[in-house]
Amino acid sequence: MFTTDKLSFFTLFVQYLRVATTCFVLVAVTDVYAQQKTPSRVDQLSDEQVAEFYRRAQSSGLNEFQIEQAAMSQGYTLDDIAKMRKRINTIRSQGSRPTSQTGITGNTQSGTTTGRTLPGDLSQRYDSLDTNRQRDTTKRLKVFGASLFENASLSFEPNLRIATPRNYVVGPDDEISIDIAGAASDNFQLKVSPEGTVKVPNITPIYVAGLSIEQAEQRIIARLRKAGYQGLGVPGSGTTANVALTNIRSIRVTIVGEVVRPGTYTISSLGSAFNALYLAGGPNPETGSFRKINVIRGNRVVRTIDLYDFILRADQRDNVRLQDQDVIRVADYDTHVTMTGEVRRPAIFEVLPGETLKTVLGFAGGFSDEAYRASITLRRNTSRERRITTISEEEIGQFVPKPGDRYIVGRILNRYENRVQIAGAVMRPGDYALEPGLETVKQLIRRADGLQKDAFMNRAIIIRERPDMDVESISFDLGKLMRGEENDVPLLRQDSITILSIRDLRERYYVTIEGAINKPDTIDFINNMGIGDLIAQAGGFQEGAKPNLIEVARRIRSDSAGIRTTNLEKYQFAIDPNLRIVPGSPAYGFKLEPFDIVYVRTSANYEAQRQVNVYGEIMQPGNYAIVTRRERISDLIRRAGGLRPEAYLSGAQYIRKGEIIGNDLQTILNDSTAESNLLLKGGDTLYIPRRSETVDIQGAVLNPSVTSYKSSYDFNDYISEAGGITDNARGGKAYVIYPNGRKDRTHHFLFFRSRPRVEPGSTVIVPFKPLDQNRLSPAERIGILSLLTTVSIALANLLLR
Known part of the structure; x- marks a missing residue:
C-alpha cells in the first residue's frame, strides 16, 4: 500500500502558510498598537483579532527570517513574538486541534508543550480492522508465525510517552523543546527545517540534522551559552537546560521481497522494523521467510531479523528502529518442514542451516503429555517418490531436516507395563503397580486392605492376557489360599482379579x-x-x-419329596x-x-364419596353424592326436586365415562322398575335439555343441513328438505339418532319399507355406499368384451366345419 509523501506539493504549500501566518500576525499587531498607542501590545488583543490576523496571514509569502526582521524593525521584542505564538497555540488547542499540517506552527515557538504527537500522514494497514475478511476455514496446518501479523490488536506502534531515546537521529520536521530554568528562564519549541537547522531567536541557524538527540542537545546548549546564557548547563552555575523531542516526523521505508503487500510506507520516526512489517501484512506464508529478513540502510545490511526469536522468547533485539529510506527485504524460505501429532504446536516450521530435529521439536513446544517419545516417524520426499524413516529418541539431537520433511509424533499405547487390577469384595479395589513386594495374589489383597466380610471365599477369578493378546480365565479357591492351604498365585502384567461377593451370587432380595x-x-x-x-x-x-x-x-x-398342593x-x-x-x-x-x-x-363398609351431576331443566341442578349402592336415575331426579315445565324428556342424555347411554327418561319416570332405570355410578352426568326445534340431516344427501322441526313432516320429507339422496346413497340403510342417544333404523318387510319416526332434535343420517375396489375400469371392460367376441367367433368357426 503506497501513501502520499509528506514533502508533496500540498505539504510544502501548508508550510508556506505557516510562515505567512506569523508575518501577518506581527504586522497586524503593529497596526493595532500604533493606533491605540498602548504599551501592552499582545495582551490586549482578543481571540477574534488573533484568529483574524491568522487568516489574513495565510496569503503572505515571507519567510521566517523576514518576519522576524519586520517585527523587530517595528519595535517588537522577542517576548512579544513569543506571547503571540503562545496565543495562537492556545486558540488552536481550544478549537479543532489541527495537526502540524494546518500551518499555524512556525519554526520558533515559545510556550509549554502539551505532549508528543504522531504525524498525520502515516500509512495505515487497510485490513487491520476488517472483521468481515474471509478466513481460511480448512483444517490444514499453518506456517508458524503467520498468525503474528493477522492480529489486529498487535500493530507494534511506538509508544509516544516514553523518554526520547538518546540515540534518536534528528531530522527535518522534528520538533525540539528547550526549557531553560534557574538564573535565567525561557522556553523554546524549535522545528527542524527542511535544511536540517533549527532557529533560536537572535542566533544564527543551528544545524542538527543527522545528529542524535544527545548530540543535538549539546550543540544547541553550546550555541545558547555563546549567545548570552552564561553558564548554561555548567554544573554549579544555577542555570539548567532540558532538551526534549516533542513532535516527531515521519519517515519512508520500502518493503520488498516475499511479503503480503510490498511497497513504500510512511511510518513514525520512532517506528520499528516490526511496525513496518505489520503494515505490509508480514512475510508471505506461502513463500516468504520468517527468519531471514534484512534491514538495508545505505546499501548495507544493518540487521537480519529472525522472527522466531520474538515469537518463542519475546526477544526484541531485532526490532530495530528504522531510519528514513531504509529498505526491508524478506527473502524466500529455504527449508519448510511439517510436524504433526502429539506435539504442543503442530505447524509448518522454517529451518535454517545447522539446526536439527531437536530444534524443530523445540519450535513445536516439545512433546505433548500423551506423546510416544521412543521414536518419530518421518515421511521424506525423494527424487521420484516418498520414503518412510523411523527416527529413534537418541537420533533426534543429530538428525538434520530436509525440505518437505513431514514428522509425525505418535500417541502412547493405552496399556500399562506394570499394572495389575483387583475388583469386587476388597476394601480398596483399583489399579496397583506390579513391583517387588507385590507379586502374588495374596500380596495384592493385603495391599488392597484385605477382604470385605461378604467376600465369597470358595472361588475367585483371574483374567490374564496371553502372549497372543487373547485372554483366559484362571480360578482358585480364595479361602484355601488365604488360609495357606494352597500355594500363592504369582501375578503377571495386566492381570485382573475379581473377588466375588455373596450378594453377587443371588438374586436381589x-x-x-x-x-x-x-x-x-x-x-x-x-x-x-x-x-x-x-x-x-x-x-x-x-x-x-x-x-x-x-x-x-x-x-x-x-424342596420336599413329592408334589405339594x-x-x-x-x-x-x-x-x-x-x-x-x-x-x-x-x-x-x-x-x-x-x-x-x-x-x-x-374395610368392607368403607367407601370414598362418589357423586353424580345433574343439570339442565331441573329444579335443583348440581352435584349429588351417591348415598346407597341401590340408588338409581329416578332417585336422583327426585332428590333434585323434579323437572321444570320446559324439560324435554325425549332429549335427556345420560352420560357415563364421556359416552351417551341411550335411555328413555319418560319411561323411567313412569315406571321406576324399568330396566332402563340404571344404578348410579360415580362420575355419571344427567343432562335434561329444553325442547329442540331443529332436525339435522347428514350423510349421502345433496345438501346436508339443519332444518326446523315440523310435526307434519315424516322421514322422507326431511330427506327432501336436504335435496334428496345422492347416487351413491344407501337409502335402505338410513337411520335416525334421537337426542337421548337412542337410534332407530329403516325396517323392511318384503317390498314394504318402514321409515323411523323423526322427533325434535333428531339427526337423520343416510349412509354412503362402500367403495367398490373390485369394479372394472372401462378399459378392462372393453378388453374382456373383445376376448369374448374372439372366443365366440372361434367357436362358430368350429361348429361350421
Missing part, C-alpha cells in the same frame, strides 16, 4: 406391600424386618385400611392402627423374609 397403604412399593429386603417396620416405611395405613386383617404371602423355598404359605395378622404390636401376639415375633408380599385390606 426385596419385599412388597400392597393395598390400603399410603405408599405401596417394592423395597429392598432388610434382615430382621417386621410387619410394623414395613408398614411404617410404606407411609402407614390409609383411611379405610383394616389393620386387623393383614395377609402375608410367602414363597415355599425348601399349595404354592405358597399364607399368614394373617391383626395389629394396632398405631403400629403397636402387643407382645405375645402372632405378629410380635414374626419376621419378614425375602420376596414376601404383604397385603393390607380395606
Whole structure:
C-alpha cells in the first residue's frame, strides 16, 4: 500500500502558510498598537483579532527570517513574538486541534508543550480492522508465525510517552523543546527545517540534522551559552537546560521481497522494523521467510531479523528502529518442514542451516503429555517418490531436516507395563503397580486392605492376557489360599482379579406391600424386618385400611419329596392402627423374609364419596353424592326436586365415562322398575335439555343441513328438505339418532319399507355406499368384451366345419 509523501506539493504549500501566518500576525499587531498607542501590545488583543490576523496571514509569502526582521524593525521584542505564538497555540488547542499540517506552527515557538504527537500522514494497514475478511476455514496446518501479523490488536506502534531515546537521529520536521530554568528562564519549541537547522531567536541557524538527540542537545546548549546564557548547563552555575523531542516526523521505508503487500510506507520516526512489517501484512506464508529478513540502510545490511526469536522468547533485539529510506527485504524460505501429532504446536516450521530435529521439536513446544517419545516417524520426499524413516529418541539431537520433511509424533499405547487390577469384595479395589513386594495374589489383597466380610471365599477369578493378546480365565479357591492351604498365585502384567461377593451370587432380595397403604412399593429386603417396620416405611395405613386383617404371602423355598398342593404359605395378622404390636401376639415375633408380599385390606363398609351431576331443566341442578349402592336415575331426579315445565324428556342424555347411554327418561319416570332405570355410578352426568326445534340431516344427501322441526313432516320429507339422496346413497340403510342417544333404523318387510319416526332434535343420517375396489375400469371392460367376441367367433368357426 503506497501513501502520499509528506514533502508533496500540498505539504510544502501548508508550510508556506505557516510562515505567512506569523508575518501577518506581527504586522497586524503593529497596526493595532500604533493606533491605540498602548504599551501592552499582545495582551490586549482578543481571540477574534488573533484568529483574524491568522487568516489574513495565510496569503503572505515571507519567510521566517523576514518576519522576524519586520517585527523587530517595528519595535517588537522577542517576548512579544513569543506571547503571540503562545496565543495562537492556545486558540488552536481550544478549537479543532489541527495537526502540524494546518500551518499555524512556525519554526520558533515559545510556550509549554502539551505532549508528543504522531504525524498525520502515516500509512495505515487497510485490513487491520476488517472483521468481515474471509478466513481460511480448512483444517490444514499453518506456517508458524503467520498468525503474528493477522492480529489486529498487535500493530507494534511506538509508544509516544516514553523518554526520547538518546540515540534518536534528528531530522527535518522534528520538533525540539528547550526549557531553560534557574538564573535565567525561557522556553523554546524549535522545528527542524527542511535544511536540517533549527532557529533560536537572535542566533544564527543551528544545524542538527543527522545528529542524535544527545548530540543535538549539546550543540544547541553550546550555541545558547555563546549567545548570552552564561553558564548554561555548567554544573554549579544555577542555570539548567532540558532538551526534549516533542513532535516527531515521519519517515519512508520500502518493503520488498516475499511479503503480503510490498511497497513504500510512511511510518513514525520512532517506528520499528516490526511496525513496518505489520503494515505490509508480514512475510508471505506461502513463500516468504520468517527468519531471514534484512534491514538495508545505505546499501548495507544493518540487521537480519529472525522472527522466531520474538515469537518463542519475546526477544526484541531485532526490532530495530528504522531510519528514513531504509529498505526491508524478506527473502524466500529455504527449508519448510511439517510436524504433526502429539506435539504442543503442530505447524509448518522454517529451518535454517545447522539446526536439527531437536530444534524443530523445540519450535513445536516439545512433546505433548500423551506423546510416544521412543521414536518419530518421518515421511521424506525423494527424487521420484516418498520414503518412510523411523527416527529413534537418541537420533533426534543429530538428525538434520530436509525440505518437505513431514514428522509425525505418535500417541502412547493405552496399556500399562506394570499394572495389575483387583475388583469386587476388597476394601480398596483399583489399579496397583506390579513391583517387588507385590507379586502374588495374596500380596495384592493385603495391599488392597484385605477382604470385605461378604467376600465369597470358595472361588475367585483371574483374567490374564496371553502372549497372543487373547485372554483366559484362571480360578482358585480364595479361602484355601488365604488360609495357606494352597500355594500363592504369582501375578503377571495386566492381570485382573475379581473377588466375588455373596450378594453377587443371588438374586436381589426385596419385599412388597400392597393395598390400603399410603405408599405401596417394592423395597429392598432388610434382615430382621417386621410387619410394623414395613408398614411404617410404606407411609402407614390409609383411611379405610383394616389393620386387623393383614395377609402375608410367602414363597415355599425348601424342596420336599413329592408334589405339594399349595404354592405358597399364607399368614394373617391383626395389629394396632398405631403400629403397636402387643407382645405375645402372632405378629410380635414374626419376621419378614425375602420376596414376601404383604397385603393390607380395606374395610368392607368403607367407601370414598362418589357423586353424580345433574343439570339442565331441573329444579335443583348440581352435584349429588351417591348415598346407597341401590340408588338409581329416578332417585336422583327426585332428590333434585323434579323437572321444570320446559324439560324435554325425549332429549335427556345420560352420560357415563364421556359416552351417551341411550335411555328413555319418560319411561323411567313412569315406571321406576324399568330396566332402563340404571344404578348410579360415580362420575355419571344427567343432562335434561329444553325442547329442540331443529332436525339435522347428514350423510349421502345433496345438501346436508339443519332444518326446523315440523310435526307434519315424516322421514322422507326431511330427506327432501336436504335435496334428496345422492347416487351413491344407501337409502335402505338410513337411520335416525334421537337426542337421548337412542337410534332407530329403516325396517323392511318384503317390498314394504318402514321409515323411523323423526322427533325434535333428531339427526337423520343416510349412509354412503362402500367403495367398490373390485369394479372394472372401462378399459378392462372393453378388453374382456373383445376376448369374448374372439372366443365366440372361434367357436362358430368350429361348429361350421
